[in-house]
Amino acid sequence: MGIEVIGAGFGRTGTLSLRAALETLGFGPCHHMVDVITKPRQMPLWQEAFASDPVDVRSVFDGYRATVDFPGCAFWREQLEAWPEAKVVLTVRDPHSWYRSAKRTIFALPEPPPQSGDPDPDAIAFGRFTFEELLPRIFDFGDDRPLNEMDEDEAVGVFNRHIAEVKATVPADKLLVYRVSEGWQPLCDFLDVPVPDEQFPHVNESGDFGELSKVLFAERQRALAAERAGAGEKV
Template identity: 45%
Template sequence: MVDIVGAGFGRTGTLSLKAALEQLGFGPCHHGFELMKRRDTVFDWLDAVEGKPVDWDSMYAGYKSTVDWPGARFWRELAAHDPASKVVLSVRDPEKWYESVHKTLYQAILNVPERLPAEVEPLIRLLNLLIWNGVFDGRFGDKDHALRVYEDHIAEVKREIPADRLLVFDVAEGWEPLCAFLGVPVPAEPFPRLNERDAYGAQQQARVAAAAAAASAAA
């Protein structure tokens, strides 16, 4: 089971946080990109979203930490599953967060072709059930609603997780608060600053293009 539960929504510096945790010895760290690499796990996550029993130890076998979606949707369950785990709530300015999601994840899902090959459809279905129709109730395009969901989530995590078990963390703060919370030395190397927009855009554009080509070929 994971030692570190990332409760922050996607686009809150989770890719940088993943790299930082792995550098500190808490890797491998599960991140939303794992769904693209390991399509075999998508059906397990669909079961979780649909409320079916989940074997969290099996789901996270081989991982020491988790950040980003889909784990952020299940922060409460993961924290309860292992009371010794620590929770890191990654945050960023709400307006910047919304802009980032709107320009990457949300645009990508809007541009997915209606007809998808069988190997792609479960992943898109998961993203819709998990994030867009789940967390955001099908209303992410309503900025006020999305920001309210984001801020309510932060408040909820703060309310439910004891202060000594929780770090509210902005990756702009660097190593010091994260290392102090985890009880590990501060590395000499700079804190990783990974551009999630570029990383996500490159991967997602390639996958959407492949899906579109496959759908066109099947027509």
């Protein structure tokens, strides 16, 4: 099957809405950071990909038709190398508004919230993966500052450079620079599919982020428990 649509926009640019839209349009399943949280096998696959030089994302996206958000948006070049016929959707927003949203949400969670008073080894491992292996590849300032202490100008500089690099590299006929507030029409025109007879999905406003995180990590714990139960049955 392979990847047909590459979402190159950073998290907090409407990527959950784009994911829902792409799956409605038939480009599913669509990979998003929520998959890394809820599917325990995803983190080891990313760690294996990071160990390769260059980073090989093919096994990570096996079975997917589209990708959006972190981690995939940081590896749009590698995706284009693996799937040269794919189209690229670059979600954008005002860079300072993006920073304020990211600072309140993804940069404010150094590790997943524990499910009890005892330290959760998986939560600790996932937090280390996110904040020591993944995000430093994108926001690398050459020091050990926590992400929630990033200087706004530096973070916005990374955001703007990323957008500029995508625009300068991807051929114009394969690139859509897109705000999710534009709705269905430009997305459907770009992907050459009909406009659905339903409202465009708008998912995960910043105010819902904390509750969404709790739901996702609870789902991760259930998936891990099911894996362990299955492994116990096989022994």
